[in-house]
Amino acid sequence: MIIYKTPEEIELMREAALVVSKTLGEVAKAIRPGVTPLELDAIAEKTIRDQGAIPGFLGLYDFPNTLCTSVNEQVVHGIPTNKPLEEGDIISVDCGAILHGFYGDHAYTFEVGEVAPEIKKLLEVTKECLEIGIEETKVGNRISDIGFAIQQHAEKYGYGVVRELVGHGIGRTMHEDPQVPNYGRRGRGKKIKDGLTIAIEPMINMGTERVNQLSDNWTIVTADGKPSAHFEHDVAVVNGKAIKLSTFDYIYEALGQK
Ligand code: MG
Ligand code: MG
Numbered sequence: 001m002i003i004y005k006t007p008e009e010i011e012l013m014r015e016a017a018l019v020v021s022k023t024l025g026e027v028a029k030a031i032r033p034g035v036t037p038l039e040l041d042a043i044a045e046k047t048i049r050d051q052g053a054i055p056g057f058l059g060l061y062d063f064p065n066t067l068c069t070s071v072n073e074q075v076v077h078g079i080p081t082n083k084p085l086e087e088g089d090i091i092s093v094d095c096g097a098i099l100h101g102f103y104g105d106h107a108y109t110f111e112v113g114e115v116a117p118e119i120k121k122l123l124e125v126t127k128e129c130l131e132i133g134i135e136e137t138k139v140g141n142r143i144s145d146i147g148f149a150i151q152q153h154a155e156k157y158g159y160g161v162v163r164e165l166v167g168h169g170i171g172r173t174m175h176e177d178p179q180v181p182n183y184g185r186r187g188r189g190k191k192i193k194d195g196l197t198i199a200i201e202p203m204i205n206m207g208t209e210r211v212n213q214l215s216d217n218w219t220i221v222t223a224d225g226k227p228s229a230h231f232e233h234d235v236a237v238v239n240g241k242a243i244k245l246s247t248f249d250y251i252y253e254a255l256g257q258k
Pocket of ligand 2: 201
């Protein structure tokens, strides 16, 4: 059952999402060759708590950390380690926080030092997929129109769209209805209505769409070992179209991109 939110609830959700946005901005400042995912995790936990919020992933389904950190061929759900990042790596940092009883959940894939052009392209296209998915999130469309548009865009470049993991409704729990796949056919699923709040999160692989799970029972990796990218925003449908509750602006500021 989809839980539609009031305008007041959406404003509270924006505050929760912005806790995560600011946290990813702090993480962005620390990303460089030599830093470890566990160091990034500590920065994130402190930044969330300093804002009066609670880490949203820590302990959720028994996840052990504040961040999911997924490096190179890892798609999502990587557990932070003490293995230093290396020049040319990419790392998806996915972060959740709870404020006012609502979850924020969003993610960005960072470049570590200088990254190969074909990997830069993967990141660029995955971010475009996220924006295209958000544009499709409007009254008049159905949920599957989001995934249809994302898949069309990713496959133009020969990339694989992960099937096993999907976006989701978000609110007082991290994962609510509906599921929001990054693939599919037009015109399926629920009609999009005002008050819908969802996390849109394309997971796009440079090679095959197929993935495996590591024996830690968390980390998802590409079946062919090629890199994967992941970007995620929380959005709400207001006056017929999606508005972003989260923002990458803190990240862009930290990276000197704005
Ligand atoms: Mg997430
Ligand atoms: Mg999510």
